[in-house]
Amino acid sequence: MTTVERTQVFLLPDLGEGLSEAEIVEWRVAVGDIVTVDQTVVEVETAKAVVDVPCPYAGRVVALHGAAGEIRPVGQPLITIAPLDGDGGAGDEPAGHATYREEERAGSGNVLIGYGTGHGGSGRRRRRPRLAVAGEPPAAVGTGAVAQTDPTGPADAAPAGTGVTASPGSSPALVISPIVRRLAKERGVDLASVRGTGLGGVIRRADVEAALADAAAPAARLAAVPDAPEAHVGLAPAGDGDVVIPLTGIRKAIADKLSRSRREIPEVTIWVDVDATALLETRAAINAATPDAPVSILALLARICLSGLRKYPQLNAHVDTEGQRIVQSAGVHLGIAAQTDRGLLVPVLRDAQRLTTRELAAELAATTAAARAGTLPPARLTGGTFTLNNYGVFGVDGSTPIINHPEAALLGVGRIVDKPWVVDGQLAVRKVTQLSLTFDHRVCDGGVAGGFLRHVADCVEQPALLVANV
Structure with missing residues (x-):
């Protein structure tokens, strides 16, 4: 049996209270990562709150279904996991995972409401926040097939769907916070043109807001209304155009x-x-x-x-x-x-x-x-x-x-x-x-x-x- 045949697809769970969809805010894992049972893999925003969603399977992440900012319906694929076996299986098994093996094969069953299931022991693997580098292609996002990662790629590559495209010839922009990425996207700010004041040149929210305050800051025009004055999606800089704020979440x-x-x-x-x-x-x-x-x-x-x-x-x-x-x-x-x-x-x-x-x-x-x-x-x-x-x-x-x-x-x-x-x-x-x-x-x-x-x-x-x- 091949690895592709043995993959387990975790569907976006029923989040309760009549909720039928959720928006992906931030992936907490990337393709190629090893996850344990009930580890938080994604942060989503529903119509009621922002919640963490734990995955009931353990193994190696082979596909992320959806990018940050995308709406996913309940019951649709969220993440695909390739289980680990005793001989390495989908990849070399890290030390300490043997004790989780029975739970990995069965799944925890605790897939409702994203606030974990109480398995908060030291076995859970915590990942360091990754830097999204503008101008670097994001990791592949799965649509049913197994996504591949380049083992020779940068160690700090962005999680799937979180990269921000930079202008040709511009210097890379380092972004950690998904809030900063979303703010820049909604307000039409090219992150490659923003100077980061955080540690190591990381772009902070204050940097994006400072760029917005600058009348000369470039703004991407994301939408237009036919036969009407130009419109901007999100909280666009002040101008002659209308401001269009999506009614979501x-x-x-x-x-x-x-x-x-x-x-x-x-x-x-x-x-x-x-x-x-x-x-x-x-x-x-x-x-x-x-x-x-x-x-x-x-x-x-x-x-x-x-x-x-x-x-x-x-x-x-x-x-x-x-x-x-x-x-x-x-x-x-x-x-x-x-x-x-x-x-x-x-x-x-x-x-x-x-x-x-x-x-x-x-x-x-x-x-x-x-x-x-x-x-x-x-x-x-x-x-x-x-x-x-x-x-x-x-x-x-x-x-x-x-x-x-x-x-x-x-x-x-x-x-x-x-x-x-x-x-x-x-x-x-x-x-x-x-x-x-x-x-x-x-x-x-x-x-x-x-x-x-x-x-x-x-x-x-x-x-x-x-x-x-x-």
Whole structure:
């Protein structure tokens, strides 16, 4: 039996949550590499998150199906592996692989959701990041046949599909980060014309952005609109042409979800101005007592929302349109709107009602940081029952936000600013914010929604009221 006959093709796995495709962000391996069971081989971006995908087979990589930036449907070939045998098989077996041999032949079976399977022992082989050299042909990308590599080629050749073509006669450009390659491609920057300021002349993101800021920097024109002014794909330099931004990945998922929310949910927004002075004083007192575990204003607002949802469970619900029923959730799965480089995400804290205020603060900080870093698995971005949106961080007072479908309500919080306020008949300067509640009018009427918002406002103005409800 030949090596080609014994190859194993790993298909892009079902990533869950109704996802049908993923975009290849970065290959973590190249043709010719030896991989072990459950080693991460590629980073992909779905409509919900950027995730690592582990391969259930071990052996030598003989083909990569797809290049960085390419969309791959679920169930289509992703990578082809030639198993190693005791006599070298597809290539010389490195020391230490014998103990993996039974798993290699069977495959781990752990092919769902790209966050590994717990085999994090020392046997896993970590690869040093490779430099993509502009002007050098990329390694072959398999389309079913076995791709070959040139053993005499440069040691730092780029992984398949990640090279950037340089202009004839230009000097090679060294690129490590796939983010830098994508940025340059989207904005039409010729990497061969960019001077790298990183170690060894490596081109960094700042170098590409500096080239964009330079009016004389060359820009590749990637698209044009017939019978209309010229257009650029991606965030092109300012000019007379239109800017065309592809609606893909997370941005497309956000657009689809918001459009569906507006189509299906008859939403209403109500709001109230509140004096948050006492809430700020309460937070300061808590943090002064235990400075090693600080509590944020957002955590206190989350605690207040949980108190309100306990009193008004109608808002912790969703409408099942197919079943023609309203489903009130037993637990509060609290969504927190977080602005990231990839768009607005809403990570979820499941069963938030079981957490103490300090635990809420810690979970909120860790979750929003992970969302911005792109390390949250897709499961953490779905299943919310109520969302808290602190749009005050953008310096605005109010908003009429769109409900995070299929939830029934969303509480928005504006910035906290000094304003004149009447206290006991006297004018005073107080810390004032605006709270808004957007709710699905199918799940409740104005009395319930107004009661919830008033409860939240009263707890913000008099935090002692919160103690009576916990």
